[in-house]
Amino acid sequence: MNLEYWYLFPTAIGIATIAMASGVEGATFFTPLFLIALKLPPEVAIGIGLITEVFGFSSGLFAYIRKSLIDFKLGRMLLLVSIPMALLGTWFGNIIPADVLKGILAVGLFVIATSFLKSPDKHTLELLDEDIKNIQEKKELQTCITDKNNKTYYYTIYNGTEGRLLASIGALFLGMVSTGLGQLNGFYLIQRCRVPSPVAIATSVFIVAITALIASIGHVIQFAQAGGEELQMVLNIVIFTVPGVLMGAQLGSIVATKLSQQKLERAMGILFIFVGLLIVGELAIF
Helix, strand or coil: CCCCCCCHHHHHHHHHHHHHHHCCCCHHHHHHHHHHCCCCCHHHHHHHHHHHHHHHHHHHHHHHHHHCCCCHHHHHHHHHHHHHHHHHHHHHHHHCCHHHHHHHHHHHHHHHHHHHHCCCCHHHHHHHHHHHHHHHHHCCCCEEEECCCCCEEEECCCCHHHHHHHHHHHHHHHHHHCCCHHHHHHHHHHHHCCCCHHHHHHHHHHHHHHHHHHHHHHHHHHHHHHCHHHHHHHHHHHHHHHHHHHHHHHHHHHHCCCCCHHHHHHHHHHHHHHHHHHHHHHHHHC
8 A cells, every 4th residue: 555645534534524514525625636736637636536526425425315305306307417418528528638627627616616605694594495485385396305304395396407407517517627516406406496405405415426426437447447557546545535535524414513604605615716726827837
């Protein structure tokens, strides 16, 4: 075992804790880290980021399955478009020039940062919850989800075409630069369809976990075909990041109940702007 990347173990714990607590895809943190700190080629950084994310999300996925919060029918509908688009994104990622991939990642980070900095405050969230309740009372509800605590959520999914379109775009970006699907899922489910947030988040985790798993398989095959030093480097990294995210995902679910979600999202927005600027600066220099 090569211990060169030992420090990625505690780093992965910290990243996974923050990612699970904030609901952000882990690869959104890992890919820039691999690009900037380890100076890995974009396609390698993206692939390792996705592989690492799959293990972190799997922990959260099983937790949501146990809580019976996932709308599997809705998840299957969006997976039908997200999986092929993620594979297409993986293919694009291999033919798009490295600097263009970095530019796409930087733009994606700026967009995600903007969504965090503009996230609604507590009062607005209360009004949104009331709006969801009013919509549920006035319209014929088609879906009923009962969690393990016997709490029932009622809602109706509208604009299925819009949902498929947003999932397609998000999955394409996930395949290319390892992030984007979770954010667009959240926008569609919570803001457009008014799905109660526990169900929306759980279903989004299900969609992202399965899509990222399929997309990461494509990267694993590419790494195996490349062989040699590249494959060995990937193994030397994931041997520390994978156990780190498995531990961090469990800590994140605890931290999420202790921290102010609004303050955490503001901090993430500032962090992603900073990382995006670092990537842009690197492109400008080289």
